[in-house]
Amino acid sequence: MAVKKSKLVEIKTKPTLESVDDFINKVQDEQKRKDCFLLLEMMKNATGEDPVLWSNSIIGFGHKIYKSPATGREVDWLLIGFSPRKANLSLYLNVGIQEHGEALNELGKHKTGVGCLYINRMDEIDLNVLQRMIKTSLDKK
Numbered sequence: 001m002a003v004k005k006s007k008l009v010e011i012k013t014k015p016t017l018e019s020v021d022d023f024i025n026k027v028q029d030e031q032k033r034k035d036c037f038l039l040l041e042m043m044k045n046a047t048g049e050d051p052v053l054w055s056n057s058i059i060g061f062g063h064k065i066y067k068s069p070a071t072g073r074e075v076d077w078l079l080i081g082f083s084p085r086k087a088n089l090s091l092y093l094n095v096g097i098q099e100h101g102e103a104l105n106e107l108g109k110h111k112t113g114v115g116c117l118y119i120n121r122m123d124e125i126d127l128n129v130l131q132r133m134i135k136t137s138l139d140k141k
Helices: 020-025 030-047 097-107 127-139
Strands: 050-053 058-061 064-067 075-076 078-084 089-092 118-121
Touching: 020 030, 020 050, 020 058, 030 064, 030 078, 030 089, 030 127, 078 127, 097 118, 097 127
Parallel strands: none
Antiparallel strands: 050 058, 058 078, 064 075, 078 089, 089 118
């Protein structure tokens, strides 16, 4: 059986040249805006990378080629990042979220999706646990 070659797929979510600070300063909810700046510093310190706004909604750090285990397709993606959504802060840690099982039990109030961690407010979680999760995600990049 022939092995199917993967190819780099162009997706809509791409890095932009827009200002991350300007984007965060447009977040209407004051607490969410403060939480964004806290996450910004945490991820910047963890990665040593400057933040980049991806498609006007995701703040990302670093870059990698992500290969879908299901389809073999490859896309340009960020190492880690977050987005201030209306309902919560969506964190993209880019490893299977369940790989953080023990840490999730210690984290505090949160929800999870397939690949995302959802936090309403940073003061509802243990920041040291989140820092550990960020480091673990980066170590598995």
